[in-house]
Amino acid sequence: xxxxxxxxxxxxxxxxxxxxxxxxxxxxxxxxxxxxxxxxxxxxxxxxxxxxxxxxxxxxxxxxxxxxxxxxxxxxxxxxxxxxxxxxxxxxxxxxxxxxxxxxxxxxxxxxxxxxxxxxxxxxxxxxxxxxxxxxxxxxxxxxxxxxxxxxxxxxxxxxxx
Amino acid sequence: xxxxxxxxxxxxxxxxxxxxxxxxxxxxxxxxxxxxxxxxxxxxxxxxxxxxxxxxxxxxxxxxxxxxxxxxxxxxxxxxxxxxxxxxxxxxxxxxxxxxxxxxxxxxxxxxxxxxxxxxxxxxxxxxxxxxxxxxxxxxxxxxxxxxxxxxxxxxxxxxxxxxxxxxxxxxxxxxxxxxxxxxxxxxxxxxxxxxxxxxxxxxxxxxxxxxxxxxxxxxxxxxxxxxxxxxxxxxxxxxxxxxxxxxxxxxxxxxxxxxxxxxxxxxxxxxxxxxxxxxxxxxxxxxxxxxxxxxxxxxxxxxxxxxxxxxxxxxxxxxxxxxxxx
Ligand SMILES: Cc1cc2nc3c(=O)[nH]c(=O)nc-3n(C[C@H](O)[C@H](O)[C@H](O)COP(=O)(O)OP(=O)(O)OC[C@H]3O[C@@H](n4cnc5c(N)ncnc54)[C@H](O)[C@@H]3O)c2cc1C
Ligand code: SF4
Ligand code: FES
Ligand code: FES
Numbered sequence: 001x002x003x004x005x006x007x008x009x010x011x012x013x014x015x016x017x018x019x020x021x022x023x024x025x026x027x028x029x030x031x032x033x034x035x036x037x038x039x040x041x042x043x044x045x046x047x048x049x050x051x052x053x054x055x056x057x058x059x060x061x062x063x064x065x066x067x068x069x070x071x072x073x074x075x076x077x078x079x080x081x082x083x084x085x086x087x088x089x090x091x092x093x094x095x096x097x098x099x100x101x102x103x104x105x106x107x108x109x110x111x112x113x114x115x116x117x118x119x120x121x122x123x124x125x126x127x128x129x130x131x132x133x134x135x136x137x138x139x140x141x142x143x144x145x146x147x148x149x150x151x152x153x154x155x156x157x158x159x160x161x162x
Numbered sequence: 163x164x165x166x167x168x169x170x171x172x173x174x175x176x177x178x179x180x181x182x183x184x185x186x187x188x189x190x191x192x193x194x195x196x197x198x199x200x201x202x203x204x205x206x207x208x209x210x211x212x213x214x215x216x217x218x219x220x221x222x223x224x225x226x227x228x229x230x231x232x233x234x235x236x237x238x239x240x241x242x243x244x245x246x247x248x249x250x251x252x253x254x255x256x257x258x259x260x261x262x263x264x265x266x267x268x269x270x271x272x273x274x275x276x277x278x279x280x281x282x283x284x285x286x287x288x289x290x291x292x293x294x295x296x297x298x299x300x301x302x303x304x305x306x307x308x309x310x311x312x313x314x315x316x317x318x319x320x321x322x323x324x325x326x327x328x329x330x331x332x333x334x335x336x337x338x339x340x341x342x343x344x345x346x347x348x349x350x351x352x353x354x355x356x357x358x359x360x361x362x363x364x365x366x367x368x369x370x371x372x373x374x375x376x377x378x379x380x381x382x383x384x385x386x387x388x389x390x391x392x393x394x395x396x397x398x399x400x401x402x403x404x405x406x407x408x409x410x411x412x413x414x415x416x417x418x419x420x421x422x423x424x425x426x427x428x429x430x431x432x433x434x435x436x437x438x439x440x441x442x443x444x445x446x447x448x449x450x451x452x453x454x455x456x457x458x459x460x461x462x463x464x465x466x467x468x469x470x471x472x473x474x475x476x477x478x479x480x481x482x483x484x485x486x487x488x489x
Contacts (some may be wrong), residue, residue: 139261
């Protein structure tokens with residue numbers, strides 16, 4: 001099989017929150033920029049663009065990834081879920097509700113990433129103890145230091161899901 | 163980021179041929195190191211060839227050992243119950259690496275080839291022999307707290323930053339390579355080059371060489387093994403010092419020992435003299451202490467990284483005590 005000719009402009013279809021979104025993008029476009037600047041899904045935040053803060057966490061085929069560390073072109077055909085895709089029929093996802101209840105935020109900038117990461121964490125079953133939650137949430141930084149309430153929110157969402 | 167062209171490869175031979183022929187074409191796998199380097203302007207490939215669709219994701223474990231496809235994700239290897247049982251140091255090294263999100267993305271092949279975290283290497287506003295040959299090495303007398311005390315030269319003292327490769331070197335693992343001249347297999351220990359007078363030549367790979375898999379031989383010392391990573395914060399940080407150790411013990415006597423260290427050397431660093439000081443001796447805290455205290459022999463600290471000379475033997479000692487049941 002020959003290699004398709006490498007292109008600087010890429011035509012692709014992203015599947016985001018259940019919808020097919022055809023796009024033509026510069027090959028350099030990260031998944032994060034495609035979501036925010038081209039699909040106007042600005043719930044996914046841009047912090048460091050270096051994989052270090054977790055603000056850009058989304059789900060790809062059910063697993064959490066950092067949208068700033070992958071090219072949009074590499075995600076053609078994958079199922080992407082962003083914070084905008086979590087609530088069902090206007091009802092908050094249980095993790096979203098738990099963050100509200102426990103005040104798991106201050107400025108809120110890291111919160112979409114925290115919540116997407118926590119949704120995946122629950123699926124991974126990494127909520128055995130508060131220490132396990134802390135370790136497996138370590139990819140999400142909070143400059144406001146809302147960690148205590150973030151862990152409490154995740155603890156509650158995990159207990160209710162059990 | 164400078165403009166580049168992108169294509170997803172459907173077959174390995176076509177991808178290999180293309181990258182071998184095109185100047186500045188590169189593979190991209192998980193993208194986690196590549197995107198950082200692109201964002202920082204450290205790399206400017208003309209083309210990126212996405213290898214994620216190649217069938218190289220399998221994790222196989224048999225009585226003789228394990229085979230990790232180059233595109234197996236760090237998280238999948240770390241969570242594999244067979245890897246955790248037969249090669250604990252491999253699972254532990256991966257779990258201690260990066261964050262859950264990065265581990266879901268990053269591949270085994272890309273992990274081995276991740277570039278150094280030397281501050282100057284990743285800052286294009288500064289000179290750096292490794293990034294821009296012949297410009298000098300500001301780390302020698304500069305901000306070198308994270309830099310290497312072993313395996314350096316007057317041209318470069320960059321630390322090899324990865325964790326997995328340290329465990330693989332301890333276990334005599336091999337890396338399988340496919341290239342324009344066919345397939346070959348080399349020990350992981352021979353993949354990376356010490357900087358010498360050519361720090362920009364980081365590995366023995368040639369243009370177009372594709373890592374296809376890593377194989378790890380099974381054994382008693384692999385089964386009784388541990389990876390200890392010491393860092394500035396409890397999680398999500400690179401190693402200041404790390405130790406991948408394994409012991410085979412029979413009737414209270416150490417029959418085989420594996421010791422490799424990370425965070426302190428320019429390449430994944432095997433400590434054979436420490437292994438030799440353990441083999442044939444009774445398993446005891448004293449024997450471990452005597453062997454581990456030579457871990458930094460030959461070290462050449464350069465100022466801010468001098469603390470590693472004391473940190474390394476303690477890291478090795480603690481890891482050996484843990485695996486020996488003497489912690
Ligand atoms: C925030 C952050 C924290 C991190 N912390 C740690 C840590 O604590 N410990 C640790 O060990 N690592 C850490 N890493 C590094 C991470 O493990 C690597 O970035 C990752 O493993 C690279 O794999 P990848 O598949 O994403 O590689 P890519 O970025 O896709 O590629 C890296 C390089 O390898 C080449 N390549 C990839 N696959 C192949 C192949 N099969 N054959 C030939 N060439 C190939 C590419 O051309 C490129 O040059 C961290 C990374 C980030 C972003
Ligand atoms: S230690 Fe190596 S990577 Fe760091 S500045 Fe010197 S030459 Fe560059
Ligand atoms: S913006 Fe992606 S991790 Fe910070
Ligand atoms: S709430 Fe402000 S960064 Fe987390």
